[in-house]
Amino acid sequence: MTALHDFSLAVESGEFITILGSSGxxxxxxxxxxxxxxxxxxxDIRIGGRSVTNLPPERRELGMVFQNYSLFPHMSVAENVAFPLKMRGTARKDIDGRVKRALHAVQLEAYRARMPRELSGGQQQRVAIARAIVFEPPVLLMDEPLGALDLKLREALQFEIKSIQHQLGCTVVYVTHDQREALAMSDRIVVLRDGxxxxxxxxxxxxDQPRSRFVAQFIGQTNLFPADLGSAGQxxxxGLGISWTDARPATRSVPYFISVRPEHLTRRPGRDGDVRIDATLDEAIFLGDVIDFSARHSSGTAIHFREPRIASAPRLQRGDTVSLAFSPGDAALVPDL
Structure with missing residues (x-):
């Protein structure tokens, strides 16, 4: 069974690139x-212009961070971080300085004598990052490194990982199934589907510009409506009884959908060129800074829209009629791929 098909990707030096996809x-x-x-x-796999396809992992000079930390339980924090240097035969007089710098980068200098069992999950993951960067690899590989952490800690470590990358200037190849994580951290994203x-x-x-129905659905939330393409860009x-003119090219060899993000559907007053949809409110979900709404068109089509929380705004109730609008420029025309 072939796991990857025609996988070709060039990563720039110093780039943070995320490989994003569902399980499998x-x-x-x-x-x-x-x-x-x-x-x-x-x-062929090339790093810095050198083919490494036939080299074993230890000769590729890559830093690696796993989801399960993989720390040595019988070693202190400092000993864990020093291990890659000792395996590379680094002079003893240089090891302590490098370990100190790596622990400073992850803000764990005060924990160097502790054992892994004495650390929280987030601290253990930071030790794993320090161990991966201590020998200053040109490329850092990260395999779902935040997947086992709670939401607030994940968000905090996202900032730390980006800060460390900027300090080191290294290239990061990051793997995750979490699209919010990919959006927050990446210079570029690679979306994989079935290899x-x-x-x-x-x-x-x-x-904003997904190239297929799959990517539009996979990255963030969206409304997807089956679309008909008429002549002259119509x-x-x-299903909603609406139409407009769009100059973007499209082929009629496959079905098309219109993707409209929930935040692009608003209850603003009508503006020239807006497309308007009337619907009945079903549910409202309070998320703190924003409120997610679910409504339904008279045809039965579900419509989701999102608004920032404004204390002075009148509250919508289930059964209220809402008049929504979006700009055609905010709608993505995506093939059913």
């Missing part, structure tokens, strides 16, 4: 092949 998409396979833990049946690359782009491109959503 091939993202961990890609990382393991890069690390040397899994052979490739064809193709194929579905799209590569910046977080902004992925969110686009209509028959």
């Amino acid at each position: 998409s091939g993202k961990t396979t890609a990382l393991n092949a890069l690390a040397g833990f899994m052979p490739v049946s064809s193709g 194929h690359i579905a799209q590569v782009g910046t977080p902004l491109d992925m969110y 686009i209509s959503i028959p």
